[in-house]
Amino acid sequence: DQIDLARLSSLRELLQTHGFQFKKQLGQNFLVDARVLERIVDAADLIPGDGVFEIGPGAGVVTQVLAQQATQVVAVEKDRALAPVLDTSLAGLNNVKVVYADVLDVNLNEVWNEFSNCARVSVVANLPYYVTTPILFHLLESGVPLHNVVVMVQKEVADRLVSGPGTKDYGALSVAVQYYAEVDKVLRVHPGAFIPPPNVESEVVRLRVRKQPAVIVPDQTLFFRVVRAGFAMRRKTLLNNLSHSFGFTKPDCEHLLLCTGIEPRRRGETLSLDEFARLTSAIYEKLH
Ligand code: SAM
Numbered sequence: 303d304q305i306d307l308a309r310l311s312s313l314r315e316l317l318q319t320h321g322f323q324f325k326k327q328l329g330q331n332f333l334v335d336a337r338v339l340e341r342i343v344d345a346a347d348l349i350p351g352d353g354v355f356e357i358g359p360g361a362g363v364v365t366q367v368l369a370q371q372a373t374q375v376v377a378v379e380k381d382r383a384l385a386p387v388l389d390t391s392l393a394g395l396n397n398v399k400v401v402y403a404d405v406l407d408v409n410l411n412e413v414w415n416e417f418s419n420c421a422r423v424s425v426v427a428n429l430p431y432y433v434t435t436p437i438l439f440h441l442l443e444s445g446v447p448l449h450n451v452v453v454m455v456q457k458e459v460a461d462r463l464v465s466g467p468g469t470k471d472y473g474a475l476s477v478a479v480q481y482y483a484e485v486d487k488v489l490r491v492h493p494g495a496f497i498p499p500p501n502v503e504s505e506v507v508r509l510r511v512r513k514q515p516a517v518i519v520p521d522q523t524l525f526f527r528v529v530r531a532g533f534a535m536r537r538k539t540l541l542n543n544l545s546h547s548f549g550f551t552k553p554d555c556e557h558l559l560l561c562t563g564i565e566p567r568r569r570g571e572t573l574s575l576d577e578f579a580r581l582t583s584a585i586y587e588k589l590h
Contacts (some may be wrong), residue, residue: 304391304394305391306330307362308336309336311499313334313361315389316391316474321426323383328430329495330381330430331428333360333363333454333493334365339363341506342452343368343506346426348424349520351373351422352373352424353417354372354374355378355417355423355425356375356378357377357427357437358405358425358430360428361387362387364428365377365391365392369397370397371403372397373420374420375399376398376399376401377399377472378400379589381402385402385513387398399416412590414446414447423449424449424451426453428454429453431456432558434453434459442481442482442511450485450511451511451575452506452507456485457503457505459557462475463479463485464507464590466484467572472571473571474533477575477578478529480524481515481575482511483510484509488507491505492504502574516575518579519582521586524585525578528544531544531570532544532581533570533571534580535577536570536571540564541556541567545569558585559581561584562580564580
């Protein structure tokens with residue numbers, strides 16, 4: 303039988319037995335709330351035949367439950383000191399493979415070979431907050447087929463991920479992630495749900511990855527460059543930010559915006575994905 307790690311006393315005992323010390327710099331806040339655990343796994347909407355890629359299994363609290371519901375689980379943990387802990391908590395679960403590495407160094411296309419028996423693959427992760435954005439992009443840009451991505455993130459990041467044009471939290475991160483996925487909030491989580499408690503509020507979000515990106519662009523790298531340029535200085539107009547970033551003269555840039563049907567004095571934060579895509583096409587034409 304598995305140790306019930308969602309019970310605080312069992313988790314503490316397991317960590318103590320192996321002399322484990324939390325490393326703040328690795329974003330180690332382990333979940334000890336059974337209700338939150340249930341909501342995270344439910345959001346992944348797993349069925350037999352599914353594969354799950356977990357980032358940062360920690361002591362294996364979430365991993366145990368994933369292994370019961372999915373066909374194959376691959377978990378990547380950076381901290382090797384957790385190996386004896388995970389060997390104990392995951393003992394007897396023969397559909398889990400733990401890889402000790404920094405997830406940013408992992409070639410996801412290679413890992414996906416482990417999922418050859420799986421109809422679809424989702425990601426579940428209680429993320430280390432210091433690398434949330436690089437990890438999301440590592441996943442989304444890898445091109446591996448993803449079904450749901452259920453992640454616990456800092457509340458402020460969750461707000462940015464779901465925000466639309468014209469709101470204060472809308473920025474380059476919102477546009478870039480919404481290009482790949484439909485995003486919705488699942489659950490707000492208070493610091494007391496973890497040991498040790500983090501200094502920030504958390505939120506679970508779900509990314510339902512699109513089969514095709516939300517908009518069609520002639521060059522994806524250019525699209526992301528246009529988006530970053532659009533938000534470069536939030537208080538400046540598109541005209542200013544774009545002419546500065548791309549080295550266009552003001553009149554040229556004004557002309558380009560007007561031809562795209564975008565008022566040059568608008569700010570980047572008011573542009574929809576579709577408008578950023580049209581702008582990318584216009585800049586692409588101008589550069590080629
Ligand atoms: N999943 C566990 C839970 O819910 O209790 C632990 C979550 S804890 C917030 C984040 C985990 O990610 C830690 O175990 C940490 O060691 C691991 N981690 C931190 N940086 C990582 C990286 N770059 N690659 C892989 N794992 C990482």
